[in-house]
Amino acid sequence: MGDVFFVPVSNGEDPSGVAKKVKYLYDHSRAGDRFKKGDFIAVKTHFGESTNTTHIKPVIVKVIIDKLKQAGTLPFLTETSTLYKGKRSNALDHTALAVEHGFGFDKMRVPLIMADGLFGDDETPVEINGKHFNKVNIAAQIAKVQGVMVISHFTGHMGTGFGGAIKNTGMGLASRRGKLKQHSTLSPQIDTGACNACGMCLEWCPQDTISMVDGKAYIHNENCIGCGECLAVCKFSAVRFNWGRESRVLQEMMAEHSAGVIKAVKGKIFYFNFLINITKNCDCMNGGRAVSDDIGIIAGRDIVAVEKASYDIFMKVNNMNITEAASYSIDSLFQVKHAEYLGLGNSDYRFCEL
Ligand code: SF4
Ligand code: SF4
Structure with a gap:
């Protein structure tokens, strides 16, 4: 059974107040326990597309980075290039956007290193025992680091119903080829x-x-x-898109790429899901309308437990699940069930409210 840790956040709390809560959550969830002094730790978050204002703010991410530094590890911010055209489709545009959004070295005091190179094609294949793949393509630097910290904004998503830790890990740390493989069954x-x-x-x-x-x-x-x-x-x-047929495969392929990332770092990975500013769409675009009041932050080392607990608490607070709230007709739990099937974690979790 996976442990998940939760701190509540109310509407209107400013980012510096949320940052203090993250510090407390980091300590009580023992987020840094698996990382050793001298380990290179890739901190994966989403800097938000140019039109997005609801992504996780730098002051919040910095708390986690500072904790990692205090423990003697070597953290750096990381991201990968997108398939779509926007401002995140290559390393130069993407890092410039990150600086514009406050994630530059001047503010964060750690470098931002794109994990998949200049154009998203710097990759490492990882063998897995999946239903769709026996090999997935992940960003090359992820196969070289000793650990990953995944900081995800839990939102609705038009293709997968919702996006959280599995999407941020499986899609967000895949190389361009890995992303293409995951989208290959989609046919608009x-x-x-x-x-x-x-x-x-x-x-x-x-x-x-x-x-x-x-x-x-x-x-x-x-x-x-x-x-x-x-x-x-x-x-x-x-x-x-025929999401009824195609979303399940997309979600399962995403979970399989998460499996590749987790295998590459030998399980040395930890997750924070932020259930604040929860929007209909993800941070790759203007998030759109809010679909819930702010709920809080969930943390844990089990990707399945963190994701299922996020889904469940949304349901408990809103009396409907996030895909219903975002008006998508998608069963979004395929990603969680498939991650569990792959042995990445346990949906039967212990919930510890701090
Ligand atoms: S499908 Fe038609 S309406 Fe929609 S963006 Fe394309 S041209 Fe415009
Ligand atoms: S037609 Fe295909 S490749 Fe072009 S924007 Fe739509 S999904 Fe992407």
């Missing part, structure tokens, strides 16, 4: 009745695989990588 279609030919999806598609045919957008699926960018930018809900 245009609802021509809803398309008003605004052209936004053509502009943003990283594969240039959408064109206008008879005055409507048309996706040439043979070149599509399933990144979902067309869905994100279409203001007219004209892009459709």
Whole structure:
């Protein structure tokens, strides 16, 4: 049974107050216990897309970094390049955005090192015993460090229902090839009745695989990588994925890439899930409407327990699960069940409120 630790946070608490709570949570959850003096620790968080304001703030992440430094480890901030075009699709744009959002060395006092190189193709294959893969592709630097600290913003997500520790680890620490493999089964279609030919999806598609045919957008699926960018930018809900069929596979593949990361660092990994500013969408875009009051922070060393406890407490507070609150028709627990099936943890957790 995995232990999870929880501190509540109320609406309107300022980031410095939340940071104090994180310090307390770090100590009581013994977050740093598995890391030794001199270990290189990759601190994975999400710096937020250029339009996002609800991502986890630097002052909060810094508390965790300072704790790691006090223990004599060698932490650094890390991220990977996205598939979609935005401001996070290569190391230069991504690190510039991180600095703009307050994650530069001047504020954080640790470097930011992209784990997958300049263009997202610096990778290491890791063998796993999965249902979909026997080898997953993770960011190369993750296979070289001694530990990982995963700091995740728990939000709704259009493809997986919600995103938390499994998404931040499995997708967020995969190389470009790893991300492509996870999206490979996704196949968007245009609802021509809803398309008003605004052209936004053509502009943003990283594969240039959408064109206008008879005055409507048309996706040439043979070149599509399933990144979902067309869905994100279409203001007219004209892009459709069959999430009922495709989300389960995406979630399971994400869990399998998490398995690769966990194996690469020999289980020396710890998770913080922040259930604050919980939005309909993830930090890869403007989060959209809030779907809950602030709830708190969950921490633990078991990815399955942390994720299931986050899902459960959301349900308890809101009387509905996060995908219902975010108006997605997705069963989002496939990722948790598959992570458990892979032996990454236990959904039967002990909940310790601090
Ligand atoms: S963004 Fe939406 S409305 Fe605009 S062209 Fe693409 S599918 Fe049509
Ligand atoms: S058509 Fe495919 S590759 Fe292009 S934006 Fe949509 S999902 Fe991404």
